[in-house]
Amino acid sequence: MNAARMPADIVLAANRIASYVRETPLEYSPFYSELTAARVWFKLENLQHTSSFKLRGAFNKLLTMSDEQRARGCVTASSGNHGAAIAWAMEKLKVDGIVFVPRRTSSTKVDAIRRAGAEVRFYGDDGLDTENHAREYALQHEMEYLSPYNDIAVVVGQGTCGVEIARQLPKIDAVFVAVGGGGLIAGVARFLKSVNPRVEIVSCQPAASAVMTESVKAGRILDIISEPTLSDGTAGGIESNSITFDLCQQLVDRYVVVTEEEIAGAMRDFIDSHHMLLEGAAGVAIAGLVASKAQYVGKNVVVIVCGGNISRETLKQII
DSSP states (O other): OOGGGSOHHHHHHHHHHTTTSOOOOEEEOHHHHHHHSSEEEEEEGGGSGGGBTHHHHHHHHHHTSOHHHHHTOEEEEOSSHHHHHHHHHHHHHTOOEEEEEOTTOOHHHHHHHHHTTOEEEEOOSSHHHHHHHHHHHHHHTTOEEEOSSSSHHHHHHHTHHHHHHHHHOSOOSEEEEEOSSSHHHHHHHHHHHHHOTTOEEEEEEEGGGOHHHHHHHHTSOOOOOOOOOSOGGGOSOOOTTOHHHHHHHHHOOEEEEEOHHHHHHHHHHHHHHHOSOOOHHHHHHHHHHHHTGGGOTTOEEEEEEOBOOOOHHHHHHHO
16 A cells, blocks of 8 residues: 555544554455355454444544543434444543434444443434434533534544555455445545545445435435435434535445345345344445446455444344
8 A cells, every 4th residue: 555645644543543443354255256246345344342333433533632622521413323432432531421312213222322331312303303403402511512424533533444444455446335424435435545546435325315325416415304224324314514425426436225125135145144243234335236236247345344233123124
C-alpha cells in the first residue's frame, strides 16, 4: 500500500482505537465463491466486540473528544448497534450517557445496550425521528450528541475497517456494504479508493428502506417512510444535512436494492455455510452480491458482514 496516498485521519484513527477493538478476520467463502463464480471473502465484523462494526466509530468519536466534553455526558440515537457500541465505549472510558432507540428496536439490541451500562429510552418509530429527538435532548441538557453517522469522527472510525481489509487482501475488485446512514460505506470507500481508485464500492439496501439509494438518484436527501425489514440496522431516514450523502455521491459506484426474500435467503445460506450468526443488515450485503453475481465472475470480492445481533424471533422467522 502507498502510505503517502492514504487518508491520514483514518490511519491515525486505526492506531488510536487499536487497543479497544478487534482486528476481525477476513474469511474466504468456498460456498459463495462457488455460487457466484467470484472469489468471495467475508469481513467478519459480526465477531467484533458488541458484534458490530459500530464500535470503531464509537471509540474514535469518544477518544477525539476533550475531557470537558466527555464529562458533560453523552446522548445518542440508535436502532441498536450504534447504541450498544457507544454504551460499551462509554463504560470503558468512564463516560455517562443516554441511548435513545426507536420503539420497534430489537429486544436483543436493547438488552445489549443495557448490559453495557447505558440508560435506554424509547422514542419514535423511525430512526430519523429518534435522532432528531436525541439531538434536541442533548442541546437542552448541555450534553454531547453522538451521531450514528453524521459526524466525521464516526465516519473516520468506521473507515478503519477498510484499513484492515486492504492489509488482509491487497488485491480487491469490489466491496459490498449494507447502507443505512452511510457511515460505514463512506469511511471504507474513502480509505480503499485512496489505496486503489479502481476498487468498486457497492451500496446494498433493502427495498423496504432504500433511503440513500433513492436520495442519490434524486440528487437530494429524501424523506421516505421505511417499511418493516429484516435489516433493522439500516432502516430509517437520513438527516437532511448528513455528510455521508455527499460522500456516497462521490465514492459509491453502484447501488443494489434487495427484497426481504433475498435477504432471508442470504442469511440462511450464510448460517448454513459459515456456521455463525449474522443480522439482517449483513444479509443485505450478501444478498446484494448474489443479485449481482453475473458482473463479478472471476473477481476478488469482499462482503462486509457488518453485525451479528439477531433476536431469536427474527432467527425463527428466517429459518
